[in-house]
Amino acid sequence: MFPFTLERPGDADSAARLGSAPSAEYIAGGTDMMQLLTDEIRQPEHLVALDGVLDDRIEAAPGGTLRLGAAAKMSDIAADPDVSRAFPAIAEALLLSASGQVRNMATIGGNLLQRTRCPYFRDPGVSACNKRYPGSGCAAMDGANRTHAVLGGSAHCIATHASDVAVALVALDAEIHVLGSNGGRVVPLDELHRLPGETPHLETVLEPGELITAVVVPPSPAARHSHYLKVRDRVSFEFALTSAAVALDVDDGTIREARVAVGGVGTKPWRLRTVENALTGRIDDVDSYRAAAEHATEGAVTRAGNRFKLELMKRTIVRALREAGGRS
Ligand SMILES: Cc1cc2nc3c(=O)[nH]c(=O)nc-3n(C[C@H](O)[C@H](O)[C@H](O)COP(=O)(O)OP(=O)(O)OC[C@H]3O[C@@H](n4cnc5c(N)ncnc54)[C@H](O)[C@@H]3O)c2cc1C
Ligand code: SF4
Known part of the structure; x- marks a missing residue:
């Protein structure tokens, strides 16, 4: 060290x-x-x-808005009854993350800013990694890229974003509150993480020194009927191959509002608005889910090892929608 x-x-x-x-x-x-x-x-x-500096409160305001202090522990958020009732996808995503021991230590602020699990990024013996050394190349392009991104990649980096709960929070329109030496601001979570483009070492829109102080999630009828599904190589202590956070508001058998975001496939938590649009106004049934999920792979680019993620992503979305549909 x-x-x-x-x-x-x-x-x-x-x-x-x-x-x-x-x-x-x-x-x-x-x-x-x-x-x-x-x-x-x-x-x-x-x-x-940051310990002792940022608050760890988990608060549901009377109108239903959820506020998570940035120091709130993953395990405490997952166990909170207001979170499980009004935002089940958040609790589910947290419980499917890491292990009990890690969740007891890890904070929500740190979770959103964890670094990628690309094995080349984490291997000090690898020198070709544009994220670590800008301009050095990318060992994953022609290397082992089974776990890498099919959405949002560039010729310079195809590393996935690792957080599970970020996928659920993006689907539910969360915002983060940020504090810098020049004051505070609010950033939609969907805009926090940058695409890699030519500068994969620049991962977020945060300025040097800016801190996340809180995560705020608005209430919605869809959020109450949300679900997070994670597909991985083993059932514990493993990152997502694909995941989906979905939320449905159904009125008399017709989908009034749909939220869909995916993980394990994108260089950032990936909201799928084309899938949402294809669901809105349709009958709430599996045929509608399957037809909408076909849009998920639009714009996807695969490498030799990760082509399987296209079909897996669509199936993950459909299965998650079936579960959420059963809750609405
Ligand atoms: C074995 C293992 C398995 C895991 N599996 C999963 C998994 O399946 N799913 C998943 O989502 N995660 C998983 N994780 C990642 C884990 O969730 C993160 O390590 C954890 O959430 C990070 O939180 P932390 O408070 O420990 O952050 P730290 O490790 O302290 O910090 C992480 C990053 O965030 C920055 N940071 C922290 N707080 C703030 C803040 N408030 N404002 C600005 N910057 C900040 C730090 O500078 C650092 O860059 C796993 C981790 C381990 C070790
Ligand atoms: S995918 Fe990104 S993080 Fe992984 S080796 Fe390539 S540049 Fe580095």
């Missing part, structure tokens, strides 16, 4: 100031950051600790 100073700010404003220094990084639960420090993938000169 490279040497660094550990800063322990007393409040969020001080953290944002310290975090904006060159070569400063934040650490929250540390479940991702510690691994990257140990493997020397991240080499900050200053590490700014």
Whole structure:
């Protein structure tokens, strides 16, 4: 591990100031950051600790809006009765993430900003990784790319975004509250993560030092009938090959509103508005789900190892919609 100073700010404003220094990084639960420090993938000169600085409250306002303090633990959010009742896809996505031990340490803010699980990114012995060393190439393009993205990739990077709960939150129109040394702002979660393009090392729209302070999710009839389905190689401790977060508002057998986002297939949590549009106004049945899911692969680009994800993604969406349809 490279040497660094550990800063322990007393409040969020001080953290944002310290975090904006060159070569400063934040650490929250540390479940991702510690691994990257140990493997020397991240080499900050200053590490700014967020424990005790950001709030961990889980609050449902009277109108139903859900607010998660950025320091709220994954396990606490998953166990919260208001979350499971009004936003089941969020609780389900969290319970299908990592392990009980990791969820007890990991925060929602850190989860949204965890780094990709591309094995080449995480292997210090690999030098061709544009995300780590801009301009060095991409070992995944012609290497082992079974787990890589089919949506949103570029000639420079095809790494998937790893978070499960981000997929559910994007489907449910969540926003993040952000604090920087120049004040606060609100960012729709769907706009937080950048596409890799020619600059895969720039992963989010956050400015240096900007902190996530809270995640806010609006209530909706569809959110109450939401579901998260994850398909993976083994049932525990594994990232998604494909996943789908769906939500349906059905009125008298007709779909009034649909939300669909997918994970494990995109370079960011991937909202599928064409699938949503194809569902809206249709009869709530499996034929409508299958017809709409055909739109999911529009614009997809596959590599040698990940072609199977196209069919798997469509089937994942249909199965998730069947479950959500049964809840509406
Ligand atoms: C074995 C294992 C299996 C896993 N499986 C899954 C899985 O199946 N699904 C899944 O979704 N995740 C999985 N994860 C990832 C896990 O969910 C993340 O490591 C965790 O959520 C990160 O949260 P943290 O608080 O520990 O963040 P940290 O590790 O402390 O930080 C992660 C990143 O976020 C930044 N950061 C943290 N908080 C803030 C903030 N408030 N504002 C700005 N920046 C911040 C840090 O600088 C760092 O870059 C797994 C992890 C492990 C170790
Ligand atoms: S896919 Fe992205 S993260 Fe993986 S090796 Fe290529 S550039 Fe690096």
